[in-house]
Amino acid sequence: MPENRGTFASHEEVEQLREEVRRLRKQQEPANGQNGHGENGKGDDSKSKDRGKDDETKEKEDKPHPLRKWLIIGGILVIAIAAVGWWLHARNFESTDDATVDGHISGLAARINGTITGVYVEENQYVKAGQVVVDLDPSDNKAELEQAQAQLAQARNQTIAEQPNVPVTQVTQQTNIATSNTAVTGALATVAAAERNYDAALAKVREAEATNAKAQADVARYRPLADKDEVPREQFDQVVATAKARAATVSANYATAEAARRQVEESRAQLTQAQQRAEEAAENAPREVAVRRATVATRESAVQAAKAQVDQALLNLSYCKIETPVNGIIAKRMAEVGQRVSPGQQVFLITQIDDLWVTANFRETQLRRMRPGQSVRIHVDALSADFNGYIESMPAASGAVTSLLPPENATGNFVKIVQRLPVRIRFKKGQGGLNRLRPGMSVEPKVTLE
Numbered sequence: 001m002p003e004n005r006g007t008f009a010s011h012e013e014v015e016q017l018r019e020e021v022r023r024l025r026k027q028q029e030p031a032n033g034q035n036g037h038g039e040n041g042k043g044d045d046s047k048s049k050d051r052g053k054d055d056e057t058k059e060k061e062d063k064p065h066p067l068r069k070w071l072i073i074g075g076i077l078v079i080a081i082a083a084v085g086w087w088l089h090a091r092n093f094e095s096t097d098d099a100t101v102d103g104h105i106s107g108l109a110a111r112i113n114g115t116i117t118g119v120y121v122e123e124n125q126y127v128k129a130g131q132v133v134v135d136l137d138p139s140d141n142k143a144e145l146e147q148a149q150a151q152l153a154q155a156r157n158q159t160i161a162e163q164p165n166v167p168v169t170q171v172t173q174q175t176n177i178a179t180s181n182t183a184v185t186g187a188l189a190t191v192a193a194a195e196r197n198y199d200a201a202l203a204k205v206r207e208a209e210a211t212n213a214k215a216q217a218d219v220a221r222y223r224p225l226a227d228k229d230e231v232p233r234e235q236f237d238q239v240v241a242t243a244k245a246r247a248a249t250v251s252a253n254y255a256t257a258e259a260a261r262r263q264v265e266e267s268r269a270q271l272t273q274a275q276q277r278a279e280e281a282a283e284n285a286p287r288e289v290a291v292r293r294a295t296v297a298t299r300e301s302a303v304q305a306a307k308a309q310v311d312q313a314l315l316n317l318s319y320c321k322i323e324t325p326v327n328g329i330i331a332k333r334m335a336e337v338g339q340r341v342s343p344g345q346q347v348f349l350i351t352q353i354d355d356l357w358v359t360a361n362f363r364e365t366q367l368r369r370m371r372p373g374q375s376v377r378i379h380v381d382a383l384s385a386d387f388n389g390y391i392e393s394m395p396a397a398s399g400a401v402t403s404l405l406p407p408e409n410a411t412g413n414f415v416k417i418v419q420r421l422p423v424r425i426r427f428k429k430g431q432g433g434l435n436r437l438r439p440g441m442s443v444e445p446k447v448t449l450e
Helices: 002-038 042-062 066-090 139-162 165-227 233-318
Strands: 093-095 099-109 114-119 132-136 321-323 328-333 346-363 375-380 385-393 420-427 443-448
Touching: 099 443, 132 346, 139 233, 165 233, 346 443, 375 420
Parallel strands: none
Antiparallel strands: 093 443, 099 346, 114 132, 132 321, 328 346, 346 420, 375 385, 375 443, 385 420
């Protein structure tokens, strides 16, 4: 292009010179005519000669310069070569002006209810992680901590008082088991004695029955003799009396045997009862101990719950000092002294300038040859500076799909629009000026395609 411009400028200068020559010739023609008349014919000859020379000069001047065509062809070739070179160079790069610096913006919020008593930072101020930026009134939280500590002490004392009940219950249940076993042993002995008494009573009954049978037989033998007065009447009466006594003894022995039998049954019932009590004591002993241990465990759980309340109260007291979780710059302050805040209410926005990247919205037709790891030259408009970077990741979806109201192409009102997809570009470490970058700055990334 510069060569063509030089060619056109020379042609214009030539035309101007030609016009100037014509003008001068016209001015000189009257003078030449006057001189010719005065010289008697010599002027006509010279005039005709001059005209011939002028015609020859004019023809030479009207004929184009032989280099002009080649200069024009050369200019066209230069332009064509430059266009091809630019196309070959540009096809290895992709760029866009729809890109901004992006980063994490952390919201710093209160974790408890409270009244702000102090604010120690302003907007655009750099803060470090762990730095106290806001103080809340700790009076309510101190009272809650003291109450929780008192409940913890009470729960511990109740646990200490309950712990001895476990060994006491164990000893008591062992005693009950031993007593029940002793009662069973005594009941067994009682049953055995009652059975022996019953056996003895039965033996007496049999003895009395045998004696009674002999006495009744004596009465039967003596009665005929007495009727015949072969034996004294007094002797017969004595035999009859003895028989009656023997019969009464049999009845008495029957009654004693019956009483002994009933005593055996009563002793056996007492033995059954003693055995049931012994079994109950043996079964209930571990249960009673388990109940006492469960009570102790409940008390210990109450201690743990009270301790958790103390820990929570300590945490709430520590939350009265709001600290920054990350390094960064205060982007927005929303906290004022005297303001009442609630859990989750934001008091600051912090921009993390140590971890920045570029979100470049390339057209979908530009992503054909892009890959993670490719080098990127990033021009920052605000700084008028260039930085080196690389593609960190390719997009998961287009911006339209992830928007609040994504398009519904199935409705029938479909118009094909070239979509843009966000590509994440990471700055390379160790470059000067990275600390001057801020989220939201406009940039123009240029990706080198490989």
